[in-house]
Amino acid sequence: MSKNGSCCGGGGCGASDRPAGRAPLEQEADAVRTAVREGYAAIAQAGAWSAARADTPSGDACCERTSASPCCGSAATSSGGGGGGGGGGGGGCCGPATFSPQQLASAIGYSAGDLAATPDAANMGLSCGNPTALASLKPGETVLDLGSGGGFDCFVAGPKVGPLGRVIGVDMTPQMVSKARSNIASYESISGLRNVEFRLGEIENLPVADASADVVISNCVLNLSPDKPRVWREIARVLRPGGRVAVSDLALLRPLPEAARRDVEALVGCIAGAVLVEETRRQMADAGLTDIRLTPKPQYIAAMNDWQDPLYRRIFEHLPAGTGPGDYITSLDISARKP
Numbered sequence: 001m002s003k004n005g006s007c008c009g010g011g012g013c014g015a016s017d018r019p020a021g022r023a024p025l026e027q028e029a030d031a032v033r034t035a036v037r038e039g040y041a042a043i044a045q046a047g048a049w050s051a052a053r054a055d056t057p058s059g060d061a062c063c064e065r066t067s068a069s070p071c072c073g074s075a076a077t078s079s080g081g082g083g084g085g086g087g088g089g090g091g092g093c094c095g096p097a098t099f100s101p102q103q104l105a106s107a108i109g110y111s112a113g114d115l116a117a118t119p120d121a122a123n124m125g126l127s128c129g130n131p132t133a134l135a136s137l138k139p140g141e142t143v144l145d146l147g148s149g150g151g152f153d154c155f156v157a158g159p160k161v162g163p164l165g166r167v168i169g170v171d172m173t174p175q176m177v178s179k180a181r182s183n184i185a186s187y188e189s190i191s192g193l194r195n196v197e198f199r200l201g202e203i204e205n206l207p208v209a210d211a212s213a214d215v216v217i218s219n220c221v222l223n224l225s226p227d228k229p230r231v232w233r234e235i236a237r238v239l240r241p242g243g244r245v246a247v248s249d250l251a252l253l254r255p256l257p258e259a260a261r262r263d264v265e266a267l268v269g270c271i272a273g274a275v276l277v278e279e280t281r282r283q284m285a286d287a288g289l290t291d292i293r294l295t296p297k298p299q300y301i302a303a304m305n306d307w308q309d310p311l312y313r314r315i316f317e318h319l320p321a322g323t324g325p326g327d328y329i330t331s332l333d334i335s336a337r338k339p
Contacts, residue, residue: 033202037173049110114156119186121179122152128300128331129248131158131217136246140164141214144238146203146231147171147221151180151196155187157217158196168213169198170206204230208238215238218247223274232287239338246288247334250274253296256328260318277332289336 023252051209110130137143137160139210148169171177180198188194201207203218204227216235225231227244237247252274274281277294284292315325 005235015139015274017031023287031225033172066222096157106143110156116135117128117153117159117190118152119183119190121186122150122155122183128220129297129333131219131246131248132160134246134333134335135215135217135244135247137161137165137215141211142166142212143168143215144206144208145169146206146216146218146235147224148180149176151187151198151297152184153217153219154180154198155183158193159191161195163193163195165195167196168208169196170201170203171198172200172202172206174200183292204234206234206238209236209238211243214240214243216243216245216247218249220249222249223251225273228275228280229283229286236287236289236338241338243338245334245336245338246286248297249280249332249334250278251294251296251330251332252328253330254279254328256315257318257320260315260328274329277330280332280334284336286332290339291335291337292334293333295333295335297331298326299331301326301329 068086084144085268110133114132135143135157137157139160139162141161143154143157143161145167148154148171151169154167154169158165158198162166168269171180177200184196184198187196199207202224203221216239222228222231239245253276255276277296281292281294314328319325319328
């Protein structure tokens with residue numbers, strides 16, 4: 001974390017003024033990746049998104065301090081959902097702040113069975129949907145998770161594909177890969193399975209062979225990429241013929257005002273990098289995917305408004321009078337097939 005007002009480190013990681021849809025220069029793309037990597041390294045070390053915000057040296061950079069609390073939400077508001085975020089405990093500061101990671105997962109569709117079978121430290125409150133449910137996973141399938149973080153969705157997917165299946169998580173942040181690998185022993189003890197592995201790599205350059213995955217999943221990660229068309233081409237490359245995509249992500253119903261789009265904290269929170277729903281459809285079709293289905297899930301944004309999440313309050317401040325985040329942002333279930 002830096003002291004210059006950036007939650008994700010560096011000197012600013014928002015998108016450039018380059019027109020929408022035009023590929024960023026590689027230098028700009030690397031700056032975005034570096035900033036996101038630094039932000040998620042801090043989250044991995046803290047154990048949860050909100051806990052990482054609590055450790056920020058500058059209170060004004062990420063949080064609205066109050067006389068009642070050293071940060072924007074007290075730990076007391078996050079009731080004991082337990083250790084979904086490992087040492088972070090959820091609640092607290094500037095993530096989905098008033099719910100624990102476990103409560104957030106329950107609110108967006110993970111079953112009690114999913115949560116009970118998953119190492120507590122794998123869930124850091126970074127989800128915006130449940131791609132494993134969308135994927136309707138089957139025994140024996142090979143699943144690839146893009147931006148796997150602490151391994152939460154990989155560990156949810158593992159029992160669904162069973163002992164003959166395989167789950168591969170890819171993340172570009174070394175600290176996240178280390179955290180996920182450290183959770184494997186707990187997963188194996190709980191499930192009795194040895195079918196999950198984690199690889200270090202960028203989702204624009206997947207360390208996975210051609211036509212090797214039956215299903216590609218991802219949870220609130222693709223919009224962090226500075227080169228989304230390339231991500232979709234990579235997804236098409238690694239899928240077997242007939243393979244399918246099941247992604248939960250944030251998307252835009254209409255363009256955000258520039259001030260909100262460039263907000264550094266919003267980038268790490270997955271908002272500023274989001275693109276319009278129809279742009280996602282076009283990128284997927286250009287990559288050769290078919291049977292594309294994009295299903296908005298406004299309940300997630302509505303819930304974040306109800307929770308008075310500080311990130312969403314900051315975005316709200318940049319919106320025209322009479323509008324709210326739900327008029328611009330939606331959680332999106334994304335599914336498709338490779339012919």
